[in-house]
Amino acid sequence: MLAKEYLPRYTVEDYRLWEGDWELIEGVPFAMAPSPTGKHQGVLVNLIFSLKSALKEYSERKALVYAELDWVVSEDTVVRPDASVLCREVSDYIKSPPEAVFEVVSKSTALKDEKLKFELYRREGVKYYLLVYPEVGKVRGFRLEGDKYEKFFDSDEGLLELSLCGCKVELEVKELFTL
Numbered sequence: 001m002l003a004k005e006y007l008p009r010y011t012v013e014d015y016r017l018w019e020g021d022w023e024l025i026e027g028v029p030f031a032m033a034p035s036p037t038g039k040h041q042g043v044l045v046n047l048i049f050s051l052k053s054a055l056k057e058y059s060e061r062k063a064l065v066y067a068e069l070d071w072v073v074s075e076d077t078v079v080r081p082d083a084s085v086l087c088r089e090v091s092d093y094i095k096s097p098p099e100a101v102f103e104v105v106s107k108s109t110a111l112k113d114e115k116l117k118f119e120l121y122r123r124e125g126v127k128y129y130l131l132v133y134p135e136v137g138k139v140r141g142f143r144l145e146g147d148k149y150e151k152f153f154d155s156d157e158g159l160l161e162l163s164l165c166g167c168k169v170e171l172e173v174k175e176l177f178t179l
Contacts, residue, residue, distance in 0.1 A: 015078050025116060027076040036106060042179040043134040044082050044104050050176060051085060054169040062088055063165035069094055073124060079117065082132075087165035097121075099164050100128035106135075118142075122149050128162055137177040 009027030021032035036044070044067065051065045066084045071094035073079065084098035101121055103113040113131060121129045122144065129149060131140045139160055141153035153160050160171040 009076065011075050012072055012078055021080070022078075023080055024076065024078045025120065030112065032080070036104070037134075039134045039179065040104050040106055043132060043176055046176045046178065047083055047102055047104070047132060047171075050171050051083065051169070054171060055085070055164070055167055058165070058167040063099075063167050064089060066090060066094070066098075071095075071098065073120070077120070079120065085164050097125045097127075099126075100130065100162060101126050102130045102132055104132045104134060118149065122147070128164070130160075132176065134177065137174070139173050139176070 007028070010024055010029055011027070012024070015022060015024045015029075018029075023030045023032060048065055048067050055063045055065065064086050066086065068080050068082060069084060069090065071079050071081065071084070081098070081101040082104045083102040084094060085100040086094065086098045101117075103109070103117060105113045118129060125144065127144050129142045129144075130153075133139070136156065138156040139153060140151065141160060141162075142149035143152045155173060157173050160173055162169045162171075
């Protein structure tokens with residue numbers, strides 16, 4: 001615990017000067033290297049395509065999908081969700097909680113995605129948090145109920161149903177993992 005007291009803390013201004021891919025959570029930097037595997041990337045592409053296709057008919061409602069766009073949560077926290085759905089356009093970066101966040105989980109990111117980001121997204125009011133597991137072909141979904149996340153989906157098959165920006169979205173889970 002002593003070392004924790006002496007760890008340097010960083011801000012968004014520091015973050016903007018760094019080279020490479022990083023996230024900053026409550027002043028603590030997290031390297032995002034090496035780049036994700038081909039399987040991870042393939043699942044992310046399928047996810048983005050599926051979300052865009054499902055939301056296409058609702059284009060007038062401004063339900064937009066973004067891949068790996070920085071969300072500046074506060075002066076000491078910047079995260080880069082694998083995919084986000086927002087009910088508004090974004091210019092440079094996300095400035096307020098997305099409607100939904102999807103993280104494609106790998107062995108190297110599991111702890112951060114399942115614990116740290118889970119709590120951060122809950123605290124910040126993200127309505128849906130979805131964990132996508134390429135290695136086992138499974139999706140776990142959590143919906144914000146009050147100030148807690150309740151699990152509403154945990155399967156390797158079937159339809160994942162979400163209500164995003166007033167739009168009904170259905171994703172066929174198996175299609176996300178067909179590479």
